[in-house]
Amino acid sequence: MQKSFANNPWSWIPSLYFVQAIPYVVVMSLSVIIYKDFGISNTDIAFYTSWLYLPWVIKPLWSPFIDMFRTKRWWTVSMQFVVGAALASVALTTHLPAFFQISLAILWLMAFSSATHDIAADGLYMLALPQDKQAAFVGVRSTFYRLANIAGQGLLVYLAGQITERTGDVGYAWSVVLYILAGMFLALCVYHLTVLPRPASDQPVVQTDNYFKEFFTTFVLFFKRKDILLVLGFILTFRLGESQLIKLVVPFLKDPVAKGGLGLSTSDVGWVYGTVGVLFLTLGGLLGGYLISKIGLKRALWLMVFAVHTPDLAFVYLATALPQDLLTISVCIALEQFGYGFGFAALLMYMIMVADGAHKTAHYAICTGLMAAGMMLPGFYSGQIQEWLGYPHFFMYVCLMTLPAFLMAALVKIDPEFGKAPAK
Numbered sequence: 001m002q003k004s005f006a007n008n009p010w011s012w013i014p015s016l017y018f019v020q021a022i023p024y025v026v027v028m029s030l031s032v033i034i035y036k037d038f039g040i041s042n043t044d045i046a047f048y049t050s051w052l053y054l055p056w057v058i059k060p061l062w063s064p065f066i067d068m069f070r071t072k073r074w075w076t077v078s079m080q081f082v083v084g085a086a087l088a089s090v091a092l093t094t095h096l097p098a099f100f101q102i103s104l105a106i107l108w109l110m111a112f113s114s115a116t117h118d119i120a121a122d123g124l125y126m127l128a129l130p131q132d133k134q135a136a137f138v139g140v141r142s143t144f145y146r147l148a149n150i151a152g153q154g155l156l157v158y159l160a161g162q163i164t165e166r167t168g169d170v171g172y173a174w175s176v177v178l179y180i181l182a183g184m185f186l187a188l189c190v191y192h193l194t195v196l197p198r199p200a201s202d203q204p205v206v207q208t209d210n211y212f213k214e215f216f217t218t219f220v221l222f223f224k225r226k227d228i229l230l231v232l233g234f235i236l237t238f239r240l241g242e243s244q245l246i247k248l249v250v251p252f253l254k255d256p257v258a259k260g261g262l263g264l265s266t267s268d269v270g271w272v273y274g275t276v277g278v279l280f281l282t283l284g285g286l287l288g289g290y291l292i293s294k295i296g297l298k299r300a301l302w303l304m305v306f307a308v309h310t311p312d313l314a315f316v317y318l319a320t321a322l323p324q325d326l327l328t329i330s331v332c333i334a335l336e337q338f339g340y341g342f343g344f345a346a347l348l349m350y351m352i353m354v355a356d357g358a359h360k361t362a363h364y365a366i367c368t369g370l371m372a373a374g375m376m377l378p379g380f381y382s383g384q385i386q387e388w389l390g391y392p393h394f395f396m397y398v399c400l401m402t403l404p405a406f407l408m409a410a411l412v413k414i415d416p417e418f419g420k421a422p423a424k
Contacts, residue, residue: 021148023114046383056372063365075120086110091178123361139289157270284341296420308343309402
């Protein structure tokens with residue numbers, strides 16, 4: 001019975017992708033809110049937290065070693081333990097004089113561990129499931145990834161806001177939140193030690209005795225693809241607008257009206273963006289995965305690209321009208337997040353398609369590294385661009401940055417049957 005439970009994808013896919021999201025949410029989103037609460041400038045927040053994205057960008061450099069040594073299951077559980085310990089370490093720094101610098105260093109190390117975990121977990125997902133189930137569960141993994149956003153950006157941000165209001169101690173509030181995250185993460189690590197599958201194919205992939213030759217062969221095989229320019233273009237541009245938007249959403253929501261923001265409290269941000277927004281993001285992700293499994297990626301692609309990008313116009317409205325009621329703000333955030341959740345499933349399935357083959361773990365890591373580069377590089381100076389343009393013109397600029405994704409969607413080649421569940 002225990003073996004049957006472990007072999008059921010529902011017993012491990014939801015929790016695995018919930019865990020995978022936690023360190024990413026902390027590094028890329030929660031850190032922005034924390035540093036904003038500590039009075040760090042928008043320019044410094046955008047610049048330094050963009051550097052934290054680097055491990056996800058360069059993870060292809062060590063992804064072949066994950067393929068070559070030990071099992072994906074071993075790497076997955078080991079990195080979960082390391083990340084849990086790192087979360088507890090960040091919690092210890094909140095009252096230190098050099099909190100900003102020390103916390104950045106720990107988050108940097110945590111990001112490397114998390115990126116390694118992503119390589120192994122995604123590889124295990126592809127090894128443990130046949131292609132039709134990979135398509136069917138892509139919405140599930142995306143959904144639970146987003147639910148971690150609710151925990152990380154919504155409920156816990158709201159908790160931090162409430163503790164701060166009652167105690168007046170920002171450092172104490174965020175240390176409590178980070179300890180909660182660390183405990184939750186380590187508990188799930190123990191759970192996965194029991195339930196993660198052990199597919200027979202989860203073995204070191206070494207075809208020669210020359211490890212360095214095997215390492216470089218992995219990269220050569222990927223970049224020798226005939227359609228490599230289209231692959232690079234699609235992955236790098238799909239999130240070009242979002243890469244700049246995501247860095248400034250929380251500062252926009254929290255900045256006072258006099259500075260062009262909406263003037264929300266930390267608790268309001270936790271509710272509007274981290275709870276309502278992520279809830280609709282989750283619903284969109286479920287629907288996106290379901291649609292691909294029914295009609296295939298090729299037929300769903302254009303609808304999904306439009307769904308991802310056109311709702312960015314909601315931020316143009318918010319920055320122009322500056323509504324002060326939470327209902328209007330929540331509706332706009334929900335619309336934008338639903339569209340993004342629905343359309344992002346297309347990018348996930350496209351990368352699975354590109355990575356298919358003997359080196360699928362390493363090749364998928366290359367794809368996600370490219371995706372991370374498309375997020376990291378434009379984000380470096382998004383804070384400066386916003387301060388130059390102001391919020392209304394910045395969000396208009398973000399909308400223009402989505403146009404390359406439409407062009408690449410018209411050019412990429414996709415098998416009409418890819419991702420579609422077989423007829424019964």
